[in-house]
Amino acid sequence: MKICKKKFKQKFKLISSSSYVYSSDFGKILDTLSAHTDDVTSVKYHKGQLLSGSKDSSVRVWKSYSNGSFAKVPIIEFEEHEAGVSCLNFDSTGNIAISGGSDGVILLYDLRTKQSIKKFVGHNHYISSISFLGNDGNRIISCSYDKSIRIHDTQGNVLSSFDANEPLK
Numbered sequence: 001m002k003i004c005k006k007k008f009k010q011k012f013k014l015i016s017s018s019s020y021v022y023s024s025d026f027g028k029i030l031d032t033l034s035a036h037t038d039d040v041t042s043v044k045y046h047k048g049q050l051l052s053g054s055k056d057s058s059v060r061v062w063k064s065y066s067n068g069s070f071a072k073v074p075i076i077e078f079e080e081h082e083a084g085v086s087c088l089n090f091d092s093t094g095n096i097a098i099s100g101g102s103d104g105v106i107l108l109y110d111l112r113t114k115q116s117i118k119k120f121v122g123h124n125h126y127i128s129s130i131s132f133l134g135n136d137g138n139r140i141i142s143c144s145y146d147k148s149i150r151i152h153d154t155q156g157n158v159l160s161s162f163d164a165n166e167p168l169k
Contacts, residue, residue, distance in 0.1 A: 030068045035060050035077070038084070042099075046090040049075075049111070051097055053085030059099050061111060080107055080116045087130045091137040100127030100142055108154060120156030123148060128169050145169075 038056035045051075050062040050070060061076035083103035090097050096117075097109045106122035109115070122130075125146035133139040133151060139159065143149045145167040151160040 034072075035074050041085055042087045044089050046094040049090075049094060051088050051090060053088045053099050055084035055102075057081040057084055057101075059085055059088060059097070059107075059109070061097070076109075076111060076114050078107070078109055078116055080119060081105060086127050089131045091132045092135045093137065096132075096137055098130055098132065098140060100130040100144075102126045104144065104146065106130065106140065106142065106152070106156070118154060118156065120152075122150060122152060122156070125167075128167075 036052065036054035036056050036058060038054050040052050040054050042053040043050060045064070048064050050064055052060045052062065054060075057079060058081070059078040060074040063071040063075050065071075081099065081101045081103075082105070083101045085099050086102045088097060088099040095110065095112050097111055099107050099109075100122065101107075104121055104123035104125055104127060106120055106127065107116055108118040110117050122140075122142050123144035123146045125144050127142050127144050130140065130142040133141045138154055140152045140154065141149065142152070147164045147167055149162045149164070150158055152158055
């Protein structure tokens with residue numbers, strides 16, 4: 001059973017494809033989320049929304065409630081990846097999300113319109129980490145098992161690249 005860890009107001013974990021929201025502080029399962037058909041590989045929380053990505057190639061957005069529970073059905077579902085989702089993140093506003101795939105593909109999503117807005121090849125191998133760079137939401141930084149760190153604009157253009165001597169985890 002794979003475990004993904006993510007800090008919320010308290011410490012929580014999402015576990016496997018049947019995702020349990022577990023509070024480390026209280027030592028119990030607070031909620032169960034079911035929408036992925038394979039292991040959950042990445043989770044992020046921002047302003048009342050939980051973003052989850054899975055080996056099943058999907059990204060889901062869940063609404064959270066003040067009592068620590070979540071909507072039982074995702075409020076948004078994206079299935080544009082052709083390989084497993086390896087990492088994801090929100091921009092500083094929480095309106096745009098980004099995901100990286102095990103095949104090197106990067107996808108951007110507008111959560112307000114519930115649409116994917118851009119898809120491009122960011123690396124030629126598994127993307128191990130991805131984030132927006134700065135608060136303007138116009139640049140993305142990612143690292144990969146292809147031994148590179150890249151900065152892209154949101155149109156997919158490489159602005160800067162650094163090659164390492166070993167895969168970046």
